[in-house]
Amino acid sequence: MDDTSFKLLAKYLPSTYVQQAKDARNSQNFLINQLLEKRKWPEEGWSDRSIEMLLDELASLDSNNFIKNRGVGEREARIASSLVARRNFHLGHGLGRSGDLTEVQPKAAGSSVMYQLTNDLAKDALRTLGVPGIQACFVAPLATGMSLTLIFLTLRQQKPKAKYIIWSRIDQKSCFKSIITAGFEPIIVQTVLDGDELVTDSGKIEAIIKQTDPELIACVMTTTSCFAPRACDDVESVAVICKNHNIAHVINNAYGVQNTKCMHVIQQASKKGRVDAFVQSTDKNFMVPVGGTIIAGFDKLFINKVSQCYPGRASSSPIIDLFITLLSLGSKEYISLVKERKQLYQSLKEGLVKVASQFGQRILHTPGNSISIGISLPPLQDPKILTQLGSQLFLRCVSGTRVVSNLEHKVINDHEFRSWGSHHNKYPTAYLTAAATIGMTPVDVEQFLHRLTKVLESWSAKIAPIAVPLLTNGHEVFAHDLLLTDEYLVDQESSVI
Amino acid sequence: MDDTSFKLLAKYLPSTYVQQAKDARNSQNFLINQLLEKRKWPEEGWSDRSIEMLLDELASLDSNNFIKNRGVGEREARIASSLVARRNFHLGHGLGRSGDLTEVQPKAAGSSVMYQLTNDLAKDALRTLGVPGIQACFVAPLATGMSLTLIFLTLRQQKPKAKYIIWSRIDQKSCFKSIITAGFEPIIVQTVLDGDELVTDSGKIEAIIKQTDPELIACVMTTTSCFAPRACDDVESVAVICKNHNIAHVINNAYGVQNTKCMHVIQQASKKGRVDAFVQSTDKNFMVPVGGTIIAGFDKLFINKVSQCYPGRASSSPIIDLFITLLSLGSKEYISLVKERKQLYQSLKEGLVKVASQFGQRILHTPGNSISIGISLPPLQDPKILTQLGSQLFLRCVSGTRVVSNLEHKVINDHEFRSWGSHHNKYPTAYLTAAATIGMTPVDVEQFLHRLTKVLESWSAKIAPIAVPLLTNGHEVFAHDLLLTDEYLVDQESSVI
């Protein structure tokens, strides 16, 4: 509706109602205009209604929604199914032009504005959540692995001779593959055992850099958020090393945005040393479906190069999801969820201490990891017996635990990983991990602890003949008597890796 | 509802109604079961209601929708915004596992089934639409440019020493960038002028291959669907050359699925020669939002390698869009749209012949291109004057035309392209293109021709002092007297490139 509409409404309504209706409409426009003007993450979340109305307004600016438009090109964002049109808010042109992911699309002014706003909100969010020094970022319609690959491909364009990426080992396949797919060779730096905890071998990293022709090193890759007992990498030290030797440094901050510590070390690293880019998953941090990351950095030019490296257009779906979610939550609600997560991490830890002791086990001491917690398991020769623990939990509707036996060895793209899953060639004990992540509720923690206890009870009864007793830690275990039932064979994340 | 539900319904309804309700439900299940069993593109389209109910059923199989589920992992597909949850049908886990894009996700059985089904439907669709020999395909959540890059990165893993990609020139930036981003060097093979038409220089391609160490050549890339006056590449000849010299061959079939001819040449090429992969955009061919392609081929192993090359997870949005659209249209409706497009191409051509002759111009004769049509424009020294033509059309709500002046030279990643936009270093005339693509309507054609006539009238009046007369083809034109108004400055696709 425009001014003419309100004039026409005078035929339908007393003038005071028209005036008030206009005022109400102005309030809504004011919300939009504030966003357009300030480009900041609003403190108060928006209602779904306000968000949808903004998306409708933006979609109206895309040529496929012009009432009079006639398309004679090869790509006109026609949408055949009304179901598809509706779920995409009639936005059909995706992101980017051939030159650059963040470039304005002539046929899609609304989509372009939406993307710029999302990038602005994302930048403000990262600033608000612990990295005030950030200079540029964009939301990539790619999950973490492929986003890292994109960064590596950009680095290749800048350093065409580079062959290697130095990588502080983390046993997550897609991290490793992001290097391989980009066509680089990983130089794997094993983590160091410090008590229960696995920490960065910065000395080794520096030693490798010193030994190698710098032209051949594309970058060092470190990781913040990870499964216990691995700690957040010592990104500060690595950043300093990288700065000193003029080597690029890429940080995988997959689910670190929700964690003050992960964010803080990145900010510190950028001050003292070198950080070229850090990548965070949108699904893990902002509770949207899988498919996006925020690629951020402290050098505008480099981050622009990454976005320019992307050839052609891309799906705008991950951006729409993040845009809606950032507006819907507002910073206030998000920060309160971050605080709640911290408390739930404590509850989870306290609960696990109790459960562990009940079964003669203990919590792994990993002060460098404030998201994931490990609980030791008795040493068994047969990884399948451990598998069943994860399987049983999954079948009891507990998802996300990981059982690590230290007995699995894996070869990925010609690289051997001993004790795959544990981030270390010889971790002293088998264990199970659980994590407290954003969006979790007290009921999740309580129910998980309850079901874990039940499962451990039945499981320890089963392994009793071979692991006499589960309560006595450190005993030799004989697997031959164990009857494997079908459920042990579940092949899943929740099981041994 | 299950059998128990129907028993309980007997308290609410006479038994015959319960029986009939059960029958009705069975009809709906029958639809689903047929799909699960046959894995074929249904001939009759499904109603939106049936599609949504299937998606709801599938989402119920994902762990984040289990009523009792408690997640303690770092990635639990929690969705913060109900708006986001709804638009994604509560599917949050995306696609793939670290190992492979097409692998089953333990936490997301429903998403995994949906993806497999979409791949099955896509394979059947490509078979139905002209490439019966296809052996494997998958829907990639990437647009054309990035999909080509992914294929090239896979080729690199197989042939680590390869440096070059031989490329039959097409002036579309993202094609070119897909090579650069993958870290390869393009060897550009200029097209050859044959009458008005630009055709493949197969001889040159073979010559280059003969001259070069085969270990250094990653592949040859050809293109089917393209803007006139470029013709569909002679993919058959190139395929034969590639087969003879054992060189990989990748075809960019961006919007060729809608065109029987493009599909036919691919099928022929695969029979007589070598085709490793061919890529088609989902948005351009199936009228979904930008963001997906079907990567297809005739060797299962290679296509699997491409999907395994993708590091980590990805957005399932482009897959959902295609899944819905394929079910919604059914093959019958799609085939009738393909036929309608063919007729509209004829109408468009006939209409343009008339318009052209009215202004002393003519249609470019390009029998090798059955989608896009070029109409000659008078030779002007100043590309900006041509620009205004595109701008004026865009401002009159005509999107998708391209005005090519042949006067623009461009350097992209150190490669110079003379006369960028025309696929040729020295095309003899300026021209404007328009295309008939799937989803177009008779009203689109009619309105376009009407507006084009109007715009040409005013434009030719403006350039009259300098291009006396537009009606007299072949004259020299002086731009100095032309007053450029703001609207000429629009920087857009519809304008000169």
Next chain:
Amino acid sequence: MDDTSFKLLAKYLPSTYVQQAKDARNSQNFLINQLLEKRKWPEEGWSDRSIEMLLDELASLDSNNFIKNRGVGEREARIASSLVARRNFHLGHGLGRSGDLTEVQPKAAGSSVMYQLTNDLAKDALRTLGVPGIQACFVAPLATGMSLTLIFLTLRQQKPKAKYIIWSRIDQKSCFKSIITAGFEPIIVQTVLDGDELVTDSGKIEAIIKQTDPELIACVMTTTSCFAPRACDDVESVAVICKNHNIAHVINNAYGVQNTKCMHVIQQASKKGRVDAFVQSTDKNFMVPVGGTIIAGFDKLFINKVSQCYPGRASSSPIIDLFITLLSLGSKEYISLVKERKQLYQSLKEGLVKVASQFGQRILHTPGNSISIGISLPPLQDPKILTQLGSQLFLRCVSGTRVVSNLEHKVINDHEFRSWGSHHNKYPTAYLTAAATIGMTPVDVEQFLHRLTKVLESWSAKIAPIAVPLLTNGHEVFAHDLLLTDEYLVDQESSVI
């Protein structure tokens, strides 16, 4: 978005794009403004997107959607469930104030405008579809029966002594109950058999009027659309009688809007005689869910009185449904559906002629009914045997047929109806009816005829021993040998009434 928004967009977009975006938005506002100004049923249907945006705009004018609103009344249109809010487009205040259904609600300016617009569109629709003389109408959130009751209650207020309503018999229970519920006594005028057809006994109506104190007669009620073999009432003659004797005349035009003839006779009646109100169902004529009528008339004052008679507020849902549907179809599409219905009536008739002759039966000749068609059935003593015919059709997914045995007698509120269902105390033959109504498709007709043939085959085989033969019309039938299976017992509309 407002002017400020577009100014702010200049930070995001080149100025020409902003201008074009503004133009696009103006096109949409133009659509709205035309509607607000002309208050006419648009010829061209609106897209769902445009309709939703208008509803969103209107909802923004209701106080419950004011961003700053704080409610301290007892009725603030708070909506607890987001599902409910969404499906009602956030319109919560319903219709009307205590004084009048059509009065503007201070807290709900948007809802009020929507209601006025719907009433305007409905009026224009009735005019367009054959009753140009209509002076006033409103959409009542009540189905036909209750709407008639409301009109009768209004008549009572005007004529407090009235006791009777003279009613040309039609065997539809809710018509009859509308009289009883309003507290009146019906004077039932039997229809007259004219060949196969049942027609109005106008003479009897006039005779009754002459015999009765006019103060005691509330009105005469006639019916247009009805099941064959009853014809549309002779509303013209009745209107003339009512005019002459100064008696109110109410017409039940339940599904007559889709039928040119029904509309025409109302228009003629209003010219020559008296018509106080005529009522049409929104679901049957405009394909919306059950729940609304258009109450229309030729005297503004009386129609206003009816709307003022409604005590308090009411659901706006039936109005929203009609508003959307009228905009979505546009008059052009509706008129073409009306024409298609007419053709399908012909196809249905021709098809039934064939089916009937195949089984020794015939079509009832009812030129006064152009919607419903009757086909004779063999005379059977046991209505249950006829019942099974309807049941079998229903179980084969044919809904809407009616089997009338003439053997059922019914007493409703102390009034006896012999041969209930046939509109006549002694109709000479049993029969089955089928109707061609708006929204029907050629496939509906074809499939119905196919299934009817199949069912008649099996049914006639079953009754063969008792009704030797079905092919020989007019025979006596003995039911005793017939085995009744469960399916005969279905109690439903499709069966004997």
Next chain:
Amino acid sequence: MDDTSFKLLAKYLPSTYVQQAKDARNSQNFLINQLLEKRKWPEEGWSDRSIEMLLDELASLDSNNFIKNRGVGEREARIASSLVARRNFHLGHGLGRSGDLTEVQPKAAGSSVMYQLTNDLAKDALRTLGVPGIQACFVAPLATGMSLTLIFLTLRQQKPKAKYIIWSRIDQKSCFKSIITAGFEPIIVQTVLDGDELVTDSGKIEAIIKQTDPELIACVMTTTSCFAPRACDDVESVAVICKNHNIAHVINNAYGVQNTKCMHVIQQASKKGRVDAFVQSTDKNFMVPVGGTIIAGFDKLFINKVSQCYPGRASSSPIIDLFITLLSLGSKEYISLVKERKQLYQSLKEGLVKVASQFGQRILHTPGNSISIGISLPPLQDPKILTQLGSQLFLRCVSGTRVVSNLEHKVINDHEFRSWGSHHNKYPTAYLTAAATIGMTPVDVEQFLHRLTKVLESWSAKIAPIAVPLLTNGHEVFAHDLLLTDEYLVDQESSVI
């Protein structure tokens, strides 16, 4: 999906995943089956997803959604607009058959089950919320006024000679009109002033009954929830009187469900005396859009008669809204909202005490009303000056206050109401009311008090010259100096009535 589907899924998924998917599906079916079996208001609310899936399942049982259905009747629930179909969950048949609102519809088994379930849930809700003795109820697709009319029309059928309804005055127009529309004459019993409070004149009611032929009295109507300073009627005493004299008793419990006290007195009344029916609005108590009531009672037969009195079909929209909302909230959440309301009533009262004293006014002492609160206003001769107070509040986005001047006299249907709005012919002071109703939030209370203070400040400044001083209660006021601005003229609920 059915068993066959799960068998087919084994081609797509490992068997353990299929098993788990089946388990998950069973959990969802279990939810549905529990509801079907227990017919109780669930304690825990359902997710929107679960509710939508149930509605989809139910809609599948309606003939218009049968995949193979072919309709040849006059009413086949065809839905023309997909927007309308979607918002109605594809339920098109509405409620009821001609015989009875609650009867099962053969063509609409799903709708019928949904309606039965809603009636069951509503009954359980009323029981849970304070009227355990309830014997029957149904949700009527009518708002309060028309529902009362329907009850009165039913009473008329039982007592055809009845002429009068004895009515304890409440100044709400639709209550009064519900009597008139039903064709009865109201006998108005004025309330009695008891301190500040207006209470029921039970003695007068009994006296009238004694004086009148019982055959002429249809019923007594009392009201529970109402605006201060009127108290909840003494329904217990009236019930006893009605029982003693064998007169029907109908209670308007419009927004009393949210209030323990209103519910308690109804329960008590039913035990000690006679209550034929009590009516509660669904929108005011359950936060759904306007359009429904629950008509409840202690005698199954009578409540059935009311539902049978409804002639024909009706919209199912108000029922869908209530069904969704009851499932969505669950009893636990609703009860906690009831408690929160009670607390907010206290906060509102305390706040108003402060505001009142600040302006020399006071709270009216009305212990018999625990929803609405009155605050006295200075005596002014000109009601328009009071009007402006309400207007100013409304323009400041406070909705729902009522300013009562006691200076307005109104004639409705020949009945004169002195001091309309105040429920009393001569209430001693002007006042403003505000209410604490369910769904209100602490921010609503706080913001209201803030804005009220601001408005009173400016208003008292304006009236200072005439009402010297506002702080001095009881002074004579001269209106002549007051400048009336436009905003005084707003005609709205929030203003003087």
